[in-house]
Amino acid sequence: MPIHTQLVDRVAVGRYQDEVTHPSAIKAFVAEFISTLIFVFAGQGSGMAFGKLTDGGATTPAGLVAAALAHGFGLFVAVSVGANISGGHVNPAVTFGAFIGGNITLLRGIFYIIAQLLGSVVACLLLFFSTGGLATTGFSLSAGVSIWNAFVFEIVMTFGLVYTVYATAIDPKKGDVGIIAPLAIGLVVAANILAGGAFTGASMNPAVAFGPAVVSWDWGCHWIYWAGPLIGGGIAGAIYELIFINRTHEPLQGSEF
Template identity: 35%
Template structure:
């Protein structure tokens, strides 16, 4: 673990998460804050497209450096799936949160002070528990998409994984934006909340997505597409305690960024 911490690639990956999150939140908030009527269906489509296309673009640009998680829920899912270490995940999440706060701060200076800055909030007729359920399911499909489309054991994926993930983000927004503003990303919800100092029902935007990240990872790795290696061995490989074994189809497909 200490060796990983001293690695240059480790900090380049963290920087990629910071830069990527800054750009992602800037683009997403710019599309949301620029709406003259946030409740109009066409404006919701605009925001969904902006968030989705931003993720697709950044995943294509930064995926080879950090994996382009750009979402603590995805990072947590990757930890459960033994794709990254707890140390790297912690640094990733800190980088993501800092990037979100920076982008939100920039947007606050570029827009009128009275704008909401895209702070996520529940619809008037929605309870926190209902909001939690919507955030959970919208994030669940995203993390499941990430795990499935980036699974190198698959030979049937011939299209663009970044595009598929971007479409999944857009899909989540189309489904949830009218109910919760669509967080599906704790850091995305955190940045504007910090700048505007508004944390009403903020726990919903952490608990729902993080639970979804864990649930999607467990479902995919243990039921839908189980690994041939025991979970204990995968943890040891991730820690560097044992070597990755060669197989007839190449090296084990984990861990990945």
């Protein structure tokens, strides 16, 4: 069977009763909501705290390092606590990449993404109220960075993230995940923030960009933080599934990694 046919055959819509209303599915949605809330609260909150302490110094090199560490550690925890329940996606781009590779059904993937977006919005609302009304920091392009520069940046960074997810958490040859997958995923996000944070903010995650945009109501260039990550995640999922896993069609057993 040609490899492209294998990929198409593995993509499934899923049954509503199994993928949406089943108790295990509901638990998975709640886990994605909580994990994303934890991640966004820590990452976004660290930027707000650093900016307050340094009177706007969050854009300095020290602020970039602080953001990388906060997001890396936060994602490590968020993936770890959700891994055994939902797979710990914490990112619509990861969910989309898993769908492209046939590792999650369309229905469950849609509800994962809804849960992730809600988790991000609630995290930003909690930050807004608990900090006395400090503005959540939306993603924006740095001076001299064009829309297409940022678009490519987000594609490449998210490709690296989702490729890492596949290699450490989805690949059936991975063995016992333990803490290796969450650690590797957190580290690649931290590294990408150091590489691209000064240019695009290094979102790699539509949910991370969506929450601050809703609370601050700032939608400038917001489409980049959806299109770039989804394209990068989809390409990573297709490449890893076709080249390195390359399995024949088999029924999905669930959406967990």
